[in-house]
Amino acid sequence: MSILSVRNLSFRYQQATVPALRDISFEVESGTVTAIVGANGAGKSTLGYALAGYIPHFFKGEMQGTVRVNNADTRQTPLASLVTQVGLVFQNPFNQISGAKLTVAEEVAFGLENLGVPREEMTMRVQRALELFGLDQVANQSPFALSGGQQQRLALASIFVMEPPVMVLDEPTAQLDPVGTREVMESIVALAQRGQTIVFMEHKLEWVARLASRVLVLDQGALVAIGEPRQLLARADEWGLNETRYARAARLAKARGLIAKDALLPQTLEQAREILDL
Amino acid sequence: MNQSFFLDRASGLQALHPLTKLMLALALIVTAFTVRWLFISIALFVCIILPLAVWGKIWREVLRTTITLSIPLAISVTLVQGFFFPGAQIVLWQIGPFSLKREGLEFAFVIITRLLVIAGTGLLVVYTTHPADLAIALVQAGAPYALAYIAVSAIQLLPEMQARAQSILNAQQARGLETRGSIGVRIRAFVPLIAPLVYGALENVQERALALDARAFRSTRIKTSWRELHDSQAQRAARLILAAYSILMIVYAIATAFLSR
Numbered sequence: 001m002s003i004l005s006v007r008n009l010s011f012r013y014q015q016a017t018v019p020a021l022r023d024i025s026f027e028v029e030s031g032t033v034t035a036i037v038g039a040n041g042a043g044k045s046t047l048g049y050a051l052a053g054y055i056p057h058f059f060k061g062e063m064q065g066t067v068r069v070n071n072a073d074t075r076q077t078p079l080a081s082l083v084t085q086v087g088l089v090f091q092n093p094f095n096q097i098s099g100a101k102l103t104v105a106e107e108v109a110f111g112l113e114n115l116g117v118p119r120e121e122m123t124m125r126v127q128r129a130l131e132l133f134g135l136d137q138v139a140n141q142s143p144f145a146l147s148g149g150q151q152q153r154l155a156l157a158s159i160f161v162m163e164p165p166v167m168v169l170d171e172p173t174a175q176l177d178p179v180g181t182r183e184v185m186e187s188i189v190a191l192a193q194r195g196q197t198i199v200f201m202e203h204k205l206e207w208v209a210r211l212a213s214r215v216l217v218l219d220q221g222a223l224v225a226i227g228e229p230r231q232l233l234a235r236a237d238e239w240g241l242n243e244t245r246y247a248r249a250a251r252l253a254k255a256r257g258l259i260a261k262d263a264l265l266p267q268t269l270e271q272a273r274e275i276l277d278l
Numbered sequence: 279m280n281q282s283f284f285l286d287r288a289s290g291l292q293a294l295h296p297l298t299k300l301m302l303a304l305a306l307i308v309t310a311f312t313v314r315w316l317f318i319s320i321a322l323f324v325c326i327i328l329p330l331a332v333w334g335k336i337w338r339e340v341l342r343t344t345i346t347l348s349i350p351l352a353i354s355v356t357l358v359q360g361f362f363f364p365g366a367q368i369v370l371w372q373i374g375p376f377s378l379k380r381e382g383l384e385f386a387f388v389i390i391t392r393l394l395v396i397a398g399t400g401l402l403v404v405y406t407t408h409p410a411d412l413a414i415a416l417v418q419a420g421a422p423y424a425l426a427y428i429a430v431s432a433i434q435l436l437p438e439m440q441a442r443a444q445s446i447l448n449a450q451q452a453r454g455l456e457t458r459g460s461i462g463v464r465i466r467a468f469v470p471l472i473a474p475l476v477y478g479a480l481e482n483v484q485e486r487a488l489a490l491d492a493r494a495f496r497s498t499r500i501k502t503s504w505r506e507l508h509d510s511q512a513q514r515a516a517r518l519i520l521a522a523y524s525i526l527m528i529v530y531a532i533a534t535a536f537l538s539r
Contacts, residue, residue, distance in 0.1 A: 052492070054488060054491070058487075058488060058491065079491050079496065080491075080494055080495075080496045080497040080498065081497075083491070083492060083493070083494045083497075084494070087492060088488070088492050089492075090485055090488065090489060090492075092482075092485055094482075095482050095485040095486045095489055096485075096486075096489040096492075098427075098431065098489075098490065098493065099430075099431035099435045099438075099486075100409060100410065100413060100427055100430045100431045101409075101410055102284065102408060102409060102410065105504070106410060106504050106505070109504035110493050110504075111492075111493035111494050112502070112504075113501050113502055113503055113504060114493060114494035114495055114497045114499070114501055115494050115497055115499055116497070116499035116500050116501055116502050117502055118502060119502060119503070119504065119506070122502065122504060123504075126504075144438060155489075158493060159492060159493075162493070162494065
């Protein structure tokens with residue numbers, strides 16, 4: 001069942017001369033993980049803003065086409081109502097801290113307070129979110145005292161707790177070190193295992209290959225490819241993306257005749273093991 | 279790192295409803311500005327603010343901060359007003375062409391002690407009030423939610439800005455910029471600090487606004503609260519009395535000012 005539907009979406013920011021998105025159409029099935037990849041400036045973040053309704057409600061410009069989330073047309077639905085349908089997590093963990101709360105638990109509860117959720121239910125939902133994202137041990141600490149990875153998990157928990165059917169994650173590990181990246185990605189794995197519909201923009205293709213069931217490739221605002229991760233990521237260099245270390249190693253191995261020339265490039269450790277028959 | 283002025287000391291003052299503390303602070307400030315007695319502000323500071331600080335288990339912090347704030351101010355105000363107060367007659371001390379006058383010193387004393395009252399009452403509130411409680415109280419008092427958020431987040435983001443300024447200073451020191459030493463050196467170091475600090479803050483504003491929207495900040499639903507504020511009939515009555523007292527004192531001050539013309 002399609003939970004997110006994008007039809008002929010184009011968008012040009014106010015005062016921009018070229019469109020940031022060009023005639024994009026795709027659908028996302030409920031409970032799946034979809035990755036959106038593309039070089040810098042390809043339009044990934046803009047597409048994320050459109051999926052979450054920030055376009056046209058926050059960013060002004062010329063929008064054509066439709067975005068429907070859980071049957072709500074993002075153009076017709078106020079942003080304050082859309083947040084219960086689609087949650088957006090941003091790149092910078094620090095900027096997602098409200099600044100009005102002293103502890104991690106209170107910070108997670110902030111969105112629920114705004115939605116008017118009764119305190120008993122709020123307590124239950126906050127506890128569940130803290131546990132899912134491994135934040136229960138730091139529940140009483142200041143959000144500002146957390147590491148980057150913890151702060152981004154806090155941002156994820158703060159959106160997850162509002163129970164939107166779709167979560168859009170805009171390069172959630174872009175500003176994190178490898179340890180923070182692993183922490184956040186493992187949290188996303190846990191989310192996916194719960195059946196959460198996730199759309200995430202990401203540069204780190206190894207994680208894309210591990211997490212996504214489908215990949216969309218954006219190039220200069222246009223959707224240029226859509227398909228299964230292993231098939232598409234094998235063509236990463238066509239779109240100016242850095243291929244994974246496994247794909248690079250396999251390419252070298254192919255050139256030296258160590259593996260079959262027609263073998264599909266591996267994108268994850270498991271796929272590399274399969275090729276090498278380990 | 280503590281990112282707020284709030285000091286969790288489990289005291290009677292902390293347990294008071296934030297509006298009660300705000301009304302008390304208002305009444306003390308109004309008293310300092312309306313009662314025409316030279317020593318009213320210092321009396322308020324010593325007899326009311328300091329005992330309240332002791333009750334709130336924050337007297338060390340209140341004393342330290344008010345003294346740190348007031349010493350440089352006291353020196354400059356005393357010198358300026360003491361020597362240059364317009365129309366002053368009673369000379370206490372003559373140094374060459376300059377004379378230190380009693381009226382100027384008295385005026386400086388009033389200014390400094392009033393500032394002690396403002397700083398002291400402000401510290402009593404922010405040191406003993408959880409920022410979230412302050413926001414709830416302000417909304418309960420009829421303040422717009424966005425305004426309450428701005429007031430509270432500004433208090434909490436201030437230490438964060440200090441930390442960010444320090445990290446910029448450290449980075450610039452690492453590249454050889456002198457940031458310690460004479461006033462001149464410090465002023466020269468201020469310019470390369472302020473530009474990245476302000477630019478960085480402005481750059482963050484948009485993403486912070488987006489993130490607030492993502493948390494239903496602009497939702498029109500009736501908001502609930504994670505924290506529970508405790509109030510009582512006695513505190514409600516006290517707030518009414520303090521509000522009435524403050525209004526009466528302001529009216530009295532305006533009336534006497536008109537009558538004495």
